[in-house]
Amino acid sequence: MIEVEKLVKSYGTAGRRASAAVDDISFTVPAGEVVTLLGASGCGKTTTLRCVAGLVSPDSGRIQLGERVVYDSARRLNVSPDKRDLGMVFQSYAIWPHMTVKENVAFPLRCRSVARAAIEKKVTTALELVGLAHLADRLAPNLSGGQQQRVALARAIVAEPDVLLLDEPLSNLDAKLRDDMRGELRGLQRRLGLTMCFVTHDQTEAMGLADTVVLMRDGRIVESGSPRQLYEAPRDPYTASFLGSSNLWLSASLGADGEKVRLRNDFGTFEVDRPQWWTGERRAAAFFFRRHNVRLVEPTAAGGPNIATGRVTEAVFLGETLHVSAAAGELTATVALDPWDASKVTVGDEIHFAPTHPLVFPAGAERDVEAAEQDVAAEPSGR
Numbered sequence: 001m002i003e004v005e006k007l008v009k010s011y012g013t014a015g016r017r018a019s020a021a022v023d024d025i026s027f028t029v030p031a032g033e034v035v036t037l038l039g040a041s042g043c044g045k046t047t048t049l050r051c052v053a054g055l056v057s058p059d060s061g062r063i064q065l066g067e068r069v070v071y072d073s074a075r076r077l078n079v080s081p082d083k084r085d086l087g088m089v090f091q092s093y094a095i096w097p098h099m100t101v102k103e104n105v106a107f108p109l110r111c112r113s114v115a116r117a118a119i120e121k122k123v124t125t126a127l128e129l130v131g132l133a134h135l136a137d138r139l140a141p142n143l144s145g146g147q148q149q150r151v152a153l154a155r156a157i158v159a160e161p162d163v164l165l166l167d168e169p170l171s172n173l174d175a176k177l178r179d180d181m182r183g184e185l186r187g188l189q190r191r192l193g194l195t196m197c198f199v200t201h202d203q204t205e206a207m208g209l210a211d212t213v214v215l216m217r218d219g220r221i222v223e224s225g226s227p228r229q230l231y232e233a234p235r236d237p238y239t240a241s242f243l244g245s246s247n248l249w250l251s252a253s254l255g256a257d258g259e260k261v262r263l264r265n266d267f268g269t270f271e272v273d274r275p276q277w278w279t280g281e282r283r284a285a286a287f288f289f290r291r292h293n294v295r296l297v298e299p300t301a302a303g304g305p306n307i308a309t310g311r312v313t314e315a316v317f318l319g320e321t322l323h324v325s326a327a328a329g330e331l332t333a334t335v336a337l338d339p340w341d342a343s344k345v346t347v348g349d350e351i352h353f354a355p356t357h358p359l360v361f362p363a364g365a366e367r368d369v370e371a372a373e374q375d376v377a378a379e380p381s382g383r
């Protein structure tokens with residue numbers, strides 16, 4: 001288990017205190033589970049992980065690994081990194097170029113003066129686990145990127161740590177290899193029962209690996225939960241927009257009816273599950289739905305509730321999907337349709353579609369949605 005409590009870290013700059021890189025965050029990684037810290041560049045993911053590893057000294061807070069408290073500002077306790085018994089894998093593989101694969105993997109055990117025979121056995125096991133046993137005697141630089149990353153992984157697990165920390169370990173690999181390695185990493189984690197904290201800016205990676213995703217923004221936690229929870233029922237518009245492409249329409253409220261809220265905008269009239277924050281009075285609200293969560297409907301359904309009607313301004317064929325942009329009054333939307341279903345959609349046509357899993361946020365959500373879109377677009381693998 002990893003327990004991070006009220007962690008704060010600022011980097012002082014030339015006699016001046018900078019704003020906190022990590023600003024009072026708390027989260028738990030239960031034993032044998034994977035938590036991913038997800039967020040845009042500069043949101044404080046790496047700093048958090050390095051505090052857990054002991055490579056960065058926090059300003060305050062408390063960090064516990066299993067039964068051991070390794071950092072506690074109140075008790076002025078700060079256990080050095082080499083005594084924290086954890087494995088770490090970085091984006092840059094940080095493997096020794098003058099050593100063979102086997103020597104690289106054996107390195108942490110040699111530092112701990114483990115007996116030669118035990119080293120041999122543990123290294124063989126670690127290399128088998130990452131599928132590199134056949135390359136044990138090759139010089140590490142003479143390997144592909146994916147193989148080098150496996151060496152780094154084998155080296156991190158060879159001492160059988162309870163806790164494994166990974167900082168963007170897959171981002172130097174090409175897309176196909178990254179997918180494969182992600183699956184292998186998850187398999188390895190399950191087999192060894194590792195407790196893992198994984199830093200990434202890539203939402204697919206975060207969701208594909210994690211039991212729990214912790215989404216960070218400007219040094220704070222926006223929201224955390226299972227990948228499904230965060231994707232399907234986000235409480236925060238920043239979360240909703242960070243995880244998947246979306247549309248948001250400012251709408252007038254027509255009031256609530258039992259468990260439903262009715263909203264109207266230039267695309268139509270929509271009934272949405274009443275959100276918890278809704279106090280009952282009429283007010284402007286933001287109607288949110290994902291690009292993929294739409295169903296094309298026949299013109300005969302036009303004008304009905306929960307049907308959006310707009311004019312097609314652009315249709316881009318992307319193979320698996322057809323991206324259709326539409327406008328109604330001041331509002332626009334981009335939806336991802338099945339190209340077979342939407343084969344007759346052309347620019348200038350009227351289009352009718354039903355958003356299938358809409359959410360409603362308070363007016364003002366558009367600022368968070370826009371911020372999330374910009375943060376995602378700024379990433380190298382941005383949409």
Ligand SMILES: Nc1ncnc2c1ncn2[C@@H]1O[C@H](COP(=O)(O)OP(=O)(O)OP(=O)(O)O)[C@@H](O)[C@H]1O
Pocket residue numbers: 011021039040041042043044045046047048201
């Ligand atoms: N050694 C340092 N000295 C001063 N500022 C730092 C240092 N390391 C990080 N920062 C700043 O702290 C903030 C958080 O950085 P951090 O590396 O933790 O973010 P991140 O989410 O991991 O970003 P990335 O995905 O780009 O690595 C950023 O504003 C960064 O510029």
